[in-house]
Amino acid sequence: xxxxxxxxxxxxxxxxxxxxxxxxxxxxxxxxxxxxxxxxxxxxxxxxxxxxxxxxxxxxxxxxxxxxxxxxxxxxxxxxxxxxxxxxxxxxxxxxxxxxxxxxxxxxxxxxxxxxxxxxxxxxxxxxxxxxxxxxxxxxxxxxxxxxxxxxxxxxxxxxxxxxxxxxxxxxxxxxxx
Ligand code: GDP
Numbered sequence: 001x002x003x004x005x006x007x008x009x010x011x012x013x014x015x016x017x018x019x020x021x022x023x024x025x026x027x028x029x030x031x032x033x034x035x036x037x038x039x040x041x042x043x044x045x046x047x048x049x050x051x052x053x054x055x056x057x058x059x060x061x062x063x064x065x066x067x068x069x070x071x072x073x074x075x076x077x078x079x080x081x082x083x084x085x086x087x088x089x090x091x092x093x094x095x096x097x098x099x100x101x102x103x104x105x106x107x108x109x110x111x112x113x114x115x116x117x118x119x120x121x122x123x124x125x126x127x128x129x130x131x132x133x134x135x136x137x138x139x140x141x142x143x144x145x146x147x148x149x150x151x152x153x154x155x156x157x158x159x160x161x162x163x164x165x166x167x168x169x170x171x172x173x174x175x176x177x178x
Contacts, residue, residue, distance in 0.1 A: 009060045017088075122153060
């Protein structure tokens with residue numbers, strides 16, 4: 001009914017970062033239940049839909065866009081970023097250059113969003129199951145997040161550790177839900 005519709009918020013979330021950082025794995029892991037791959041007809045890009053419930057019984061539909069094989073400077077990248085309310089900025093904790101390149105990914109977001117409200121961004125260090133192979137120190141991660149006003153997470157798409165949490169928290173941040 002109409003009350004339900006009013007309560008049904010939709011959020012566009014983009015999962016960005018270097019190739020092989022684990023973006024698709026994160027989306028797949030998050031999708032394990034009630035996840036449907038949809039075809040984005042407007043721009044011909046794929047996204048996933050996931051319905052979640054936030055504290056206070058707030059129903060939210062997340063539209064999760066995986067940039068897939070798009071690279072920095074890729075032709076379609078701006079279409080992914082445009083209109084997003086949230087970004088998961090993903091790197092691989094065992095691959096230092098995937099962390100270094102986040103400055104450029106961040107700049108790409110700023111460029112598209114320079115005239116509009118900037119999306120909420122969460123820094124996501126993926127592959128914490130490979131902690132013994134970590135090359136990006138935790139304090140570097142924290143400093144980067146702090147400098148750019150991002151929330152921060154360590155996850156493993158492989159084990160599933162903290163994967164739900166980072167999407168849930170980002171949605172809550174966007175909607176100002178505690
Ligand atoms: P994408 O290019 O960013 O979408 O990255 P993929 O999701 O294709 O993952 C790249 C590679 O990293 C694949 O071989 C995945 O199996 C692996 N991978 C992704 N996430 C994890 C993780 O959390 N832990 C480990 N050990 N491997 C992962």
